[in-house]
Amino acid sequence: MSLLKSIADLTGKTKTLSIGSAPYFNQVRNATKRAAGSRTNKNDTAGRRLGPKVHEGNFVKPGQIIMRQRGTKIHPGENTDIGRDHTIFAMEPGYVRFYYDPFHPLRKYVGVSLTRDLPLPHPHFSPRSRRFGYEQIIEPEAAKQEEGHMSRKEYLQTPELKQKAEELEELLSNKRTEFKTEISNKLGESTENLLNLIVERMVNIYQLSRVGQSIEEAQAQVTFNYIYDLKLKLNRGEIKDADSFYSLKEYYLNNVANATNSKLAVDSTGTIFDYLTPEQVQIKQAEIIKQLENDFTGKIIKLEEKRSILNLIETPGIFTKEKQAQLKSVFLPRVLPVTVPGTIADDFDPKKPGKGVTVVRIFDDKTKEVKTYGRTQNAFVPQE
Template identity: 50%
Template structure:
């Protein structure tokens, strides 16, 4: 074959390609932009210096840091405190002790032992060692220590004094009020001052939710405890017996209704049997005469007087009876509580126009309701 014929074969157009099944064709894409290094990888924050700052048997002062940590890896033990960042610090001067508590065997604790030869934890049923060795202050140092206060206490002192004077004035006024009431029972009450103070103490306990019987027991305990502290360990058996006799006679002679202190009046003692019978009588009367009906103003006053009968119902029982027989709004099923045929534009006197839900038609309808269905 000549040179021209071989060249013509090469220049002839190709009409069909034949690829072998053994040949794999893949596309490779190369990067078109140079990658730069990250600057954030070059910075590093300083260490937090976590870990123990005082070791076993090291003497520390109050406020000194013992352990800095993240989380309670080491738990606070005796005579130490813990901050919001789990930092453990000393509350008393002493020696650092790391130990395990038998009640929490998987927790490690750190505490302060007031003496170097004492180990922690203190046995469960033994008292903790107290720090003695205080030096008595005298003269100007003692005055400074007695009058020392924080800035927060100093700023709150005027307000606290005003509240204290207000409470003292209220206590004096209340005790005098009870003395006036006790003047009617001079023949049976031996000591009016002691009786008035006892009534005031009971009043304070009742107003915070204690029942009358429990308040009487608490008032007796508080008086005897104050008497014991005042005599500083001396024999008070005579005064104790005298006061208990007075309390037994006083509580079985007179009592007072604390539901409304301004209108509170003393009344003769009512036995539990008589109170239960009177309670049942009043409840029956309320159910038969004042239940499921529209009450007039005079009838509402009668119901309230029955509920507020002195010494019969507790405060909770009075509240429940008031909600039952004197609700804020009477239910719709009470006879006479709905007036359907009423002029909504010019309602009669004593009628309130309102909307109620009709269960049959499942719609709202406008009706009139007497003012007596409302408590106010």
């Protein structure tokens, strides 16, 4: 049974189509469900605080924000830069200037003028004003005021810095006196000028050794610094000519640097000792580490053993300051491992451990559990 449907054509006549027998038929379906609408949020978001942060003629520091905006409504000018969110900030200390550029009349710019009376923009073909350094202050009162000016942070730290500088100067003065006596005894007779040069060289090597440099690095650095100072004196005219410079340089290299490098050295503790080659130092290091492992590993450390370990680790000229700290952490820990015999209490109550027993909890990597131990006083390395 075929279905029949009547439709009207453009002329108004009614036609009958057989749906079952029609070869082509476009069926139109309407939506039966209403689309979801958006919900209105009555709460407005907070403002983004856009706009100028520093106005015309005000002083700014490098990095200080001048303008926050969305898009480049105002463009960065001289001594300023722009971030990826279109924030304009200062690149130099100076005074804010808003201006128009004749070559871009539709753009407004903001720049930083290095002086209060300097307008922006500069003429197109004139050189830009730039900071190349400090200017000499001729007036005595202004110079005194500039020298005495300091920030609040500097003012608060001045007493501490002054005290540390005095302590360092006193330490170096005492080391100069000690070095002068020891070097004169080891090297024998020498002129006063040569002895002072050697003493000053040893003091400089001692200071570099204190900050972790090896003996060879410190010796090379001190030699370089001395020759560089001679070059500066030559450029300033304190040394007459190049011949005098080369003569002073050769004298220092032959009689001071090369003569002392192969004979004497100083470590981070300020001890002068006979110089050892890198091969000799390496052999001595292996001997000391082997002795430490054989004599002081897996045993209770008393005060006498601690002093012996320190003497071995702090042998002059063998280990750097950084290596000494590593060896102390291995052979002189604050608490000995639980594997050391005599450092574990056999029977103890975790709630009432008793006198001389300290309860500690240690995570075991193998069993993935936290184990409770009672440590005796022998587990802790004594402190002097």
